[in-house]
Amino acid sequence: AVVSTQSTGDDRRLLKLAGQFHLGENVNVFREGSLVLKNPSGAPSLVHKTILYGSATGGIGLIGCIEKPLFELLSTLQDALARTVTSVGCIPHSTWRSFHNDRQNEPASGFIDGDLIERFLDLPRPEMGKVCTDLFYDFDGTGMKREGTVDDMIKLIEDLARIH
Numbered sequence: 001a002v003v004s005t006q007s008t009g010d011d012r013r014l015l016k017l018a019g020q021f022h023l024g025e026n027v028n029v030f031r032e033g034s035l036v037l038k039n040p041s042g043a044p045s046l047v048h049k050t051i052l053y054g055s056a057t058g059g060i061g062l063i064g065c066i067e068k069p070l071f072e073l074l075s076t077l078q079d080a081l082a083r084t085v086t087s088v089g090c091i092p093h094s095t096w097r098s099f100h101n102d103r104q105n106e107p108a109s110g111f112i113d114g115d116l117i118e119r120f121l122d123l124p125r126p127e128m129g130k131v132c133t134d135l136f137y138d139f140d141g142t143g144m145k146r147e148g149t150v151d152d153m154i155k156l157i158e159d160l161a162r163i164h
Contacts (some may be wrong), residue, residue, distance in 0.1 A: 030052070
């Protein structure tokens with residue numbers, strides 16, 4: 001959630017929905033930080049403003065901000081993987097990650113499932129190629145988007161995996 005910028009009394013205390021995602025655990029602590037040192041090479045980081053969380057069952061996770069073009073690429077990859085990878089219990093990814101409470105049930109939004117993205121690395125190379133179809137991004141940092149190759153996606157996902 002994002003704090004509202006309203007300037008009148010009670011409106012300042014309202015949060016605006018920025019995303020929702022079923023985690024499967026009860027989170028009981030958030031702390032700004034990271035599990036790894038800053039990038040020693042000086043290259044720009046793909047993920048900014050990282051927040052660690054701890055769950056009631058001892059789980060540790062990371063939430064971070066990414067730029068919109070990278071979010072769009074990973075969202076497309078996530079959708080392709082959800083159609084390709086068989087989940088535990090054969091529960092569709094969209095059902096598992098949908099936000100639900102006593103009053104509402106909404107599809108997940110505003111988050112990328114890092115666990116699902118990393119499953120790309122476990123696929124056989126021919127399956128990786130099928131998943132990479134129609135994934136466009138500025139992989140070279142030139143400002144020009146191009147279709148990603150399997151090697152582009154492997155490198156990107158491995159770089160992202162290094163942040164935790």
